[in-house]
Amino acid sequence: MGRERTRAGQFLFLCLAGLIFFLLSGCATVEKILIPTPEVPAEKVQKQPEHPQPAFERLERAAQLFKQGDYDGSLIENQRVLSLAGKKLPGDRALFNMGLIYAHFGNPKKDYAKSLPFFNKIISDYPQSPLVEEAKLWVRVLRENEKLRVVFEKFKEVDIAVEEKKRGKAR
Numbered sequence: 001m002g003r004e005r006t007r008a009g010q011f012l013f014l015c016l017a018g019l020i021f022f023l024l025s026g027c028a029t030v031e032k033i034l035i036p037t038p039e040v041p042a043e044k045v046q047k048q049p050e051h052p053q054p055a056f057e058r059l060e061r062a063a064q065l066f067k068q069g070d071y072d073g074s075l076i077e078n079q080r081v082l083s084l085a086g087k088k089l090p091g092d093r094a095l096f097n098m099g100l101i102y103a104h105f106g107n108p109k110k111d112y113a114k115s116l117p118f119f120n121k122i123i124s125d126y127p128q129s130p131l132v133e134e135a136k137l138w139v140r141v142l143r144e145n146e147k148l149r150v151v152f153e154k155f156k157e158v159d160i161a162v163e164e165k166k167r168g169k170a171r
Contacts, residue, residue: 054084055081055090055094058077058080059077059081059090059094061077062078062097065077071106072109075098078094078095078098079098082094082098089129092126092129095122095125096119096134096135099116099119099135099138101115102115102118103115112142112145112146115142116143119138120139122135123136123139
C-alpha cells in the first residue's frame, strides 16, 4: 500500500523534530542549563540605575529630530545630553551635533560663527575622543569659509566702486 520509507526521509523527519524541539524550548533555557552562574554575595552586587543610559537615549532622540528637520528640538535634546554627560561620553557627540546643527545648510538659522566654538570645545575638552579629527577638520573648513566670505565682501565693494566710476564717467 505504499512505499517503504527511505533512510533520507527518516533523517529529514528527525531533523525537523529536533528543530521544533529547540524552537519550542527556547535557547535561553538551554544556556541556563549548560552554564551555571556563580553565586555572588548581595553586598557585592551593584545596583543598576533604572535608566542605564538616559544620555544615549536622548542622543538618539536628537538624531531623529535632526533627520526630521527639527533643528531647534535637536539642539535642545543635545543640550540635555551635554548636561547629563558633563565631560564624559556622549558629551563629545552632543557638542559635535550642536556644531553640525549650526553649520547645516538646511537649517534656516544656520550660523557658522556659532558652530565654531562647539568644535573647538571638543578639541579642548575631549582630546581622546574619536571625533577630535573631524572637529579639527570642521574648524579648518569654517575658518577658511570665513576668510573666503571676507574676500568675497571686499570684491563686492571693489565691484560697486568700479560701477560707480563707470556711471560717473558716463554722465
